[in-house]
């Protein structure tokens with residue numbers, strides 16, 4: 001077996017791994033940094049399969065890592081995108097209530113926004129229509145969040161990877177990590193002795209952690225996010241339109257999302273699934289893991305953990321296009337079920353962990369350091385937005401290097 005050495009080895013070349021490498025490179029221009037990525041590129045999973053929204057930080061509980069790192073990360077990501085002339089649409093977001101209960105949530109979100117340092121404005125129906133002519137104004141009010149923007153996540157990751165390679169970082173695509181022993185990282189036919197190791201393996205981070213000897217008290221629960229694409233190339237949205245979320249449920253709800261080409265998508269759904277990379281059909285399903293995930297899911301549905309039965313009911317409505325159209329009717333006007341179809345190319349899976357002791361889906365980022373290896377678990381949304389700030393946080397608080 002070949003043997004090599006590096007100062008820092010990062011497992012996973014998604015946006016979290018890339019921004020960690022970039023942050024470390026800035027601090028130590030001479031460090032030998034190696035990123036090990038099992039896929040042929042950086043965008044095969046979460047990084048290339050999200051809505052591309054740079055979130056404001058309004059949703060997350062004040063004091064949580066997600067709140068702090070989202071706000072800081074949004075401005076760092078915007079600075080990166082502007083500095084390198086990448087596409088960004090500073091379109092802002094309208095949070096629209098779709099029920100009386102949602103109207104009662106609006107003041108809570110205003111309060112959270114204020115506490116988290118996010119500028120928001122309560123707007124009336126007239127202002128809503130001036131901002132976005134297609135918006136539904138049934139409840140006569142919405143929350144306007146001007147800082148929310150959209151970028152092209154694939155372009156951002158690709159640009160960053162290219163810059164890293166030019167700066168001497170070695171990104172080894174097609175290289176699965178098979179195990180970590182102490183500070184040695186095993187890959188096919190080779191062992192890399194590392195000064196420090198960071199596990200940023202997204203959907204597989206808990207497995208990589210367990211293979212490195214970490215006893216986790218968390219289990220894993222992947223959720224699939226499907227999108228539907230509007231057929232009409234002339235159909236445009238000026239703003240992002242999201243529902244006011246049900247704060248008892250873990251996800252943000254079906255919303256609009258547009259890309260650089262102006263194409264408009266609706267989604268994502270939030271369906272609990274039994275495979276970490278189960279993007280379609282039986283793809284990515286593994287017996288042992290699937291069985292474990294299936295048993296855990298049945299127990300959660302039975303206990304209605306985190307309102308999962310309520311969520312499953314909401315998801316069931318999205319099984320038909322008329323159900324999706326009914327969901328959208330609360331947000332925007334004039335979209336019929338014949339106007340869109342499911343996008344097979346745009347499907348994402350959330351790297352969600354579950355805390356069996358607390359019987360809750362974990363709703364913040366989790367970082368654990370053990371014996372010189374740092375594990376990043378639960379890099380859920382808004383980890384794309386937060387990534388540069390998340391990288392600083394991990395390096396400042398968890399990373400200890402060894403010569």
Ligand SMILES: Cc1cc2nc3c(=O)[nH]c(=O)nc-3n(C[C@H](O)[C@H](O)[C@H](O)COP(=O)(O)OP(=O)(O)OC[C@H]3O[C@@H](n4cnc5c(N)ncnc54)[C@H](O)[C@@H]3O)c2cc1C
Nearest residue numbers: 012014015016038045046047051053177202225348383385
């Ligand atoms: C449907 C959906 C919509 C979202 N929308 C948004 C949004 O609008 N805004 C936002 O901020 N966030 C959003 N997110 C969240 C965001 O996409 C993720 O938080 C982010 O991409 C996480 O990045 P990552 O680098 O941790 O994961 P990944 O991109 O999954 O990268 C991890 C990498 O590790 C690699 N890997 C795994 N195991 C191994 C191994 N053993 N050896 C080597 N490599 C390995 C994988 O191949 C993968 O490339 C969304 C997520 C989903 C699912």
